Amino acid sequence: MLGGGNIVTNPDANRLTDLIDLTQANPTYTPGPLIPTGTLTGGTPETSTQGKMYVSAVILPNGQVFETGGGLHNRADPVYEASMYNPQTNTFTPGMATDPVPRTYHSSAFLLPDGRVMAIGNNPGDGSFDMRISVYSPPYLFNGARPQITSVATNQWSYGATENITTNSPIVSAELIRPEAVTHSSDPNQRYVALPLTVNGSNIGLNVTTNPNIAPPGWYMLFVTNASGIPSVAQWVHLS
Numbered sequence: 001m002l003g004g005g006n007i008v009t010n011p012d013a014n015r016l017t018d019l020i021d022l023t024q025a026n027p028t029y030t031p032g033p034l035i036p037t038g039t040l041t042g043g044t045p046e047t048s049t050q051g052k053m054y055v056s057a058v059i060l061p062n063g064q065v066f067e068t069g070g071g072l073h074n075r076a077d078p079v080y081e082a083s084m085y086n087p088q089t090n091t092f093t094p095g096m097a098t099d100p101v102p103r104t105y106h107s108s109a110f111l112l113p114d115g116r117v118m119a120i121g122n123n124p125g126d127g128s129f130d131m132r133i134s135v136y137s138p139p140y141l142f143n144g145a146r147p148q149i150t151s152v153a154t155n156q157w158s159y160g161a162t163e164n165i166t167t168n169s170p171i172v173s174a175e176l177i178r179p180e181a182v183t184h185s186s187d188p189n190q191r192y193v194a195l196p197l198t199v200n201g202s203n204i205g206l207n208v209t210t211n212p213n214i215a216p217p218g219w220y221m222l223f224v225t226n227a228s229g230i231p232s233v234a235q236w237v238h239l240s
Contacts, residue, residue: 001017001018001019001029002017002035002055002057002067003015003016003017003035003051003052003053003055003070004016004051004053005053005073005074007074010073010074012049012050012051012072012073013050013051013052013053013070013071013072013073013079014049014051015034015035015037015049015050015051015052016031016034016035016051017031017032017033017034017035018030018031018032019031019032019090032090033085033090033091033092034051034092035051035052035055035067035081035083035092036081036083036092036094036095037050037051037081038052038079038080038081038098039079039080039081040072040077040078040079040080041077041078041102046072046079046081050072050079051070051072051079052069052070052071052072052079052081053070053071053072053073053074053104053185054069054070054071054103054104054105054107054184054185055067055068055069055070055185056068056069056070056103056107056108056109056119056182056185057085057109057185057187058109058110058111058117058180058190059111059177059190059191059192060111060115060117060138060140060231061111061115061140061175061177061223061225061231061232061234062140062225062229062230062231063087063088063175063192064084064085064086064087065084065085065087066082066083066084066085066096066109066117066136066138067082067083067084067085067092068081068082068096068098068099068103068109068117068119068136069082069099069103069104069107069109069119069185070103070104070185071102071104071105074105074125075104075105075123075124075125076104076124076125077104078102078103078104078122080098080099080100080102081094081098082096082097082098082099082136083095083096084096084138084139096136096139097136097137099119099134099136100134101119101122101130101132101134102122102124102130103119103121103122104122104123104124105122105123105124105184106121106122106123106129106184107119107120107121107122107123107185108120108121108180108182108183108185109136109182110179110180110182110187111177111180111221112135113221113233113234113236114233114234115138115140115141115223115231115232115233115234116135116136116137116138116141117135117136117138118133118134118135118136119133119134119135119136120132120133120134140228140229140230140231141230143228143229143230144228144230145169145230146226146230146231146232146233147167147168147169147170147171147224147225147226147230147231147232148167148168148169148232148233149165149166149167149222149224149232149233149235150165150166150167150168150202151165151166152164152165152222152235152237153165155235155236155237155238156237156238156240157208157237157238157239157240158208158239158240159208159209159210159211159212159215159239160208160209160210161208162198162205162206162207162208163205163206163208163237164203164204164205164206165204165206165222165224165235166202166203166204167202167204167224167232168202169226170226170227171197171204171224171225171226171232172225172226172227173194173195173197173224173225174194174195174197174204174206174222174223174224174225175192175193175194175195175222175223175224175225176192176193176195176215176220176221176222176237176239177190177191177192177193177220177221177223177234178190178191178193178215178216178218178220178221179219179220179221191214191215193209193214193215193220195207195208204224206222208239215239217239217240218238218239218240219236219237219238219239220236220237220238220239221234221235221236222234222235222236222237
């Protein structure tokens with residue numbers, strides 16, 4: 001959970017984040033690191049206590065989370081800021097390329113099959129709706145050649161199965177990422193599902209979870225990632 005505000009009294013939005021580990025016997029939210037501050041229209045920097053609401057957070061194939069967009073108040077005062085959250089270190093890296101288009105109420109951001117992020121929408125208090133589209137290229141797209149999935153034995157996958165693929169170069173991970181369904185900066189459909197590997201040269205077996213609570217039935221983007229954290233372009237697979 002990232003940022004947030006109060007649309008009734010409309011104070012400045014906050015920088016707070018919270019994490020929850022649903023594998024625990026008694027899951028509870030615990031405080032996470034603060035969202036980095038950004039700038040307001042005209043380039044005015046936020047104060048140390050000002051954050052944003054309507055934040056979009058997008059899980060990437062390398063397991064990190066890109067956060068972008070948001071506003072200081074309800075349907076007003078867009079905040080220009082983007083950062084990368086690393087769950088391994090529990091830290092934000094500020095200074096990612098910032099969307100030049102305001103993205104507040106009724107905005108969305110979601111992962112594309114080529115590993116980029118698309119951001120759309122903005123519905124401020126005057127009732128207008130911004131039709132401009134922005135596409136963000138994460139740092140991993142500038143770090144070298146991308147691995148390629150050269151074949152997928154079948155795109156119809158089963159729980160508990162070992163599904164076979166080939167790649168053109170060594171990889172260290174494979175992951176299913178659910179296509180997103182974003183509204184009001186919330187995306188309960190979003191999930192990243194790790195696939196343990198069995199490797200024999202370029203032939204790779206991917207071990208699929210037996211638990212549909214981890215990966216509900218439906219379509220997923222299959223990515224593979226190399227040791228430099230560079231992902232492939234996704235292949236679509238259907239889990240049932």
